[in-house]
Amino acid sequence: MWDRFSVFILFSDGSVYILCPVVPFGSVYKWESILELYSDAHTFGMKSVNSKAVKNSNLAISWLEATFPKLTRKEVHAENAAVLRAQPYALFDASISLQGPLRRVSHGIEDDSVRPPVCEGRAVSFLYDLVSKDSILVTAWSGGQLQIDALADEVQPVWKVGSPPRICLDSTDSIVGLAMICESLSSDTSILKLDLPPDHTLWLGHPPPLLRLAIVDLALPRRSGSVLSMFVDPIISERIYCLHDGGIDSVVLHFLPFTNQTRGKEDVMRSPSVHPVLSTFQGEASSASPLSGFLAMSDSFGDSWIVGLTPSNECIVVEMETWNTLLPPIIDKVDKLIGAEVPKDTDISTIISKELLTGPRAVLLPPSSPHLRSVAADSIEGRSTLHQYFKLFHENYVEYAHKVYFELQHHAPHIKKIIDDQHSRLRKAQQKILEVERKQEKITDRVEHAVRFHSELEERLQSLGHLQAAHKRSLSKAEREFKSELGNMLVEC
Secondary structure (H helix, E strand, O other), rough: OOOHEEEEEEOOOOOEEEEEEOOOOEEEEEEHHHHHHHOOOOOOOOOOOOOOOHHHHHHHHHHHHHHHHHHHHHHHHHHHHOOOOOOOOOOEEEOOOOOOOOOOOOEEEOOOOOOOOOOOOOOOOOEEEOOOOEEEEEEEEOEEEEEEEEEOOOOEEEEEEEEEEEEEEOOOEEEHHHHHHHEOOOOOOOOOOOOOHHHOOOOOOOOOOEEEEEEOOOOOOOOOOOEEEEEEEOOOOOEEHHHHHHHHEEEOOOOOOOOOOOOOOOOOOOOOEEEEEEEOOOOOOOOOOOOOOEEEEEEOOOOOOEEEEEEOEEEHHHEOOOOOOOOOOHHHHHHHHOOOOOHHHHHOOOOHHHHHHHOOOOOOOOOOOOOOOOOOOHHHHHHHHHHHHHHHHHHOOOOOOHHHOOOHHHHHHHHHHHHHHHHHHHHHHHHHHHHHHHHHHHHHHHHHHHHHHHHHHHHHHHHHOOOHHHHHOOHHHHHHHHHHHHHHHHHOO
């Protein structure tokens, strides 16, 4: 919600601070997102029993109405405008408060230490990533570690009343710039009690805590002054590219979206996976040649690409796969088994379980009574027998049908992808065959042309052999000397 108006500040010791709200003059935002903030301030702020929450929500509503004046116009609501443009505005007697440092929690326990024990060096880079409804903060350390945290609560705007900002106006009294002193909150207001109900923590000015999710070690060489840059994949927001002195690595966060997961006792959260995409090391003895620039982009077909620029002004373009990046480990194993050479009898079982291939269990019917035909359907014995048969039918056939339906529904997208991939490979193979056939025709023509040219050369050699000059022998050394003497005598005469 308010994350779009938040500025995150990272210090070298790993502490994170927030400034909210900060909006560039003239920037454009979606109508639905601004209306959601406006409604939230009225619903949870103005109706709160806490006076502090009412005060903060009042300031937020005033800021929204002045920054986006169309919010208060009824005709705009009727027209359902698509976007709103931010107007230059600042509260007259309040400045933005510096929220932080953000507290970190792990398994519900607050952690006062900013730096985890495994992180070395200093914080050199910071990345904010929005995955569904999860706000992910990634801090890169110079030792080659990535610290992944999630905001455990929403960011909310906080002002300090009584600290007026400095405003710069033009000749028409329009705001062209402003400056304010952003002071940090007191320590007692920076603690958020996680055991309180959600309605007791809204609009109170508490900075959101950071929930520690994972620590990723890129295993970089021990080198001081290492700089790491991080970029989000434009197609898969769960994938982060990390640019360092050794090249480019891809980090995939498999446990996101974190807020929508319902995990059982047997489910295990998958740790982030790291895959090297590009290496710039030329050898153990030579030094690394880092890239001069990097860009992650997408095309109109939904494919992801990375573009790198080398110091020698060469451009590197790499296409990144997207469809199998976030598959569960079971599907990953199926991919490996399908790609490898396995027996035919185990190829199908990797996709469909053996329990379903064996079919439903045999129904063991109860011993039929000799007088079963004479039992009335509405009698106690008839109802008991009917209930027993119905129970056997449900246990053996209905449950099996449910298992078949669930497994086929679960594997249908994967099977479709495999079939599409096979069709794509088949089309590529057919195109290659057509190219080979066209090249074969050209090669055949070239061979025939070479044979004809060789025959013509043989005929010309034979015709030249019949000439008189071809049978003349070269002069000997004595003859050449005598010929030269005759030539000199002729010249003297």
